[in-house]
Amino acid sequence: MWHMRKASISIQSYQVFLSPRHIDNLYYCPMEIKDWIKAARQHKNWTQQQLGDAIGRTKANVGHWENGLHQPKLDMLLKIAAETGFPAPIYKSLIESQNAADTARAARYLVEQYNSTEHDSPNISAARSTHGPYPLISDVQAGDWTEICDNFASGDAERWLMSAHNLGPHGYLLRVEGKSMYAPGEEYSFAPGMLLHVRPDIDPLPGQFVIVRREESKAATFKRYLLIEGHPYLVAINPDWPKEMKYLELMPGDVWCGVVVDASLGRLP
Incomplete structure (x- = not known):
């Protein structure tokens, strides 16, 4: 019989085993705490009063927390996470804290989160783990993503959202605009306003949905990547889309900006 191995952590008197890779994934948070609080609140579509x-x-x-005037303690961060369902930002500084109580709480949170999401057995129906948060960005930002991602400020995103998929260290979300990829009744259809979950660090394969910066416009476009008679094309899947706009040959100077690994409606108002 297969047994799931529970994770643990070796911190002060707390004995455990958790690989550095998993620790990095759990405490990595690409935003300041003030921005995380706002993102957690927006995750529930709450007002500041409702969160309070x-x-x-x-x-x-x-x-005051969202403006950066004050910063809540770890207990309050974990409480916000519990109430909103938005994973808490456990930073390395908390893991290495000299405050034994903070370290213990951070360690317990890491282990509980790891044990609740890491199920690799084929005999168990695994709960879908969440990854992120990732920035929801504009098509212009997506077009420049390889240049700006390393210095992207947390406040430059429209919102920060979680994904059921690991989008990599520079993953992002992009909102569908227009109806070129809208094909009701077909196998795939992406309505305007849907959120695309994009992983920029993998190479695209024919048949996949991709984000590409066109040399002529400098903005990113969302299309399906196909090879037609050996030539690479970006294809709009809307069956009623004008033919002259439906098949766009990939040109020198066009830049891959990522592979779309999922799409979702996002949280409704």
């Missing part, structure tokens, strides 16, 4: 009510604090407290 849920965690026993005032609207002013939440506003």
Whole structure:
């Protein structure tokens, strides 16, 4: 019989085993705490007042946290995470803290999160783990992503969102614009407003959906990558799309900006 191995961590008096790769994934958070609080609140579509009510604090407290005037302690971060369902930003500094109580709480959180999401057995129906948060960006930002991703400021994103997929260290989300990829009744259809989950660090294969920066416009476009008579094309899947716009040959100077690994409606208002 297959047995799932529980994770643990060796921190002070807490004995465990958890590989450095998993620790990095769990405490990595590409945003400041103030931005994480706002992202967690938006994850529930809550106002500052609603978040305050849920965690026993005032609207002013939440506003001060989101403005960076004050910073909540670890216990409050974990409470916000529990109420919103948005994974807490456990930073390496907390893991290495000299404060034994903070270290213990951070360690327990890491282990609990690891054990609740890491199920690799083929005999078990695994819960879908979440990854991120990742920035929701514009088509212009997506076109320049390889140049700006390393210095991308947390406030430059429209929102920060989680994904059921590992989009890599520079993953992002992009909102569908226009109806070139809208094909109701077909196998694939992407309505305007849907969110694309994009992984920029993998090479595209024919048949996949991709984000490409066109040399002529400098903005990113979302299309299906196909080889037609041996030539690479970006194809709009809308069956009613004008033929002259439906098949766009990939040209010198066009830049791959990522492979779309999933699409979702996102949270409705």
